[in-house]
Amino acid sequence: MQTVGDRSERKAMIETRHPKLSIRKQCKMLGVNRNRLTPKQPKTNREDLEVMKALDSIYTECPFYGQRKLRMELHDLGFKIGRKRVRRLMKIMGIEALVPKPSTSKPCKENHIYPYLLGNREIREVDEVWCADITYIPMPKGHAYLVAIMDWHSRAVLSWEVSNTMDTGFCVRALRKALVSTGRKPKIFNTDQGSQFSSAEWTDELKKEGVRISMDGKGRWMDNVFIERLWRSIKYEKLRLWSYHTVGDLRSLVADWMEFYNHRRKHQSLDYATPWSTYSPPKQMAA
Structure with missing residues (x-):
């Protein structure tokens, strides 16, 4: 080394x-x-953690809600907080409304933003497009983040990683794992414009593999819906039914559910085949 x-x-x-x-x-x-080595988590007190747990529940159910509606829902649950605090906690969680909106997002200014390549494109083959996304996971004494790499056509989760910070490193590890475990690479990789996915660490990995980079802009804003469904499913079907106290506990639960999702869960959009049987890589998925 x-x-x-x-x-x-x-x-x-x-x-x-x-x-x-x-x-x-x-x-x-x-x-x-x-x-x-590891960036510190933003400081959060016990009340913030309770609010963030409630926010995650509301957002998982209604990912199209913006700050105003999320605040109203929180008020109904007894959390009397202002929009600035909601905005601050949403930033820590890495969430925003999944709706079409003006060009007001603020990716890292130092990072290069790539054009959106999927306008009016029908994705008909595996490895034509891969995508990635990050979701917030509440913990009893803090929080964690889960990133997944997914093949667009088959909906197969090719790799995933858990981290207690939303840094670029764990996203890059997931990307490398997907490339190695499948022995394949996509023609296009699509993500949002977040700092993790616009960083040189991430984009250099894709360039090295000769993969074209696409980033969501004013194009098909609904492109991210199916991976949002993945997050909703894992939270409702696994994480809210089991207790976990450490990142290690969480990682074990995620591994169990991802195995079920890829190899046993049938999808109507795939003619009731499983994601993994549709993707059929030469190697088994790395957990």
């Missing part, structure tokens, strides 16, 4: 579950300050 690339690239190379090398050893070999 050599000290190569800039600091962000070296940080992305660190594997939290490496079979032989500890995180401390990897940091030393790569010249990375361990104290700066």
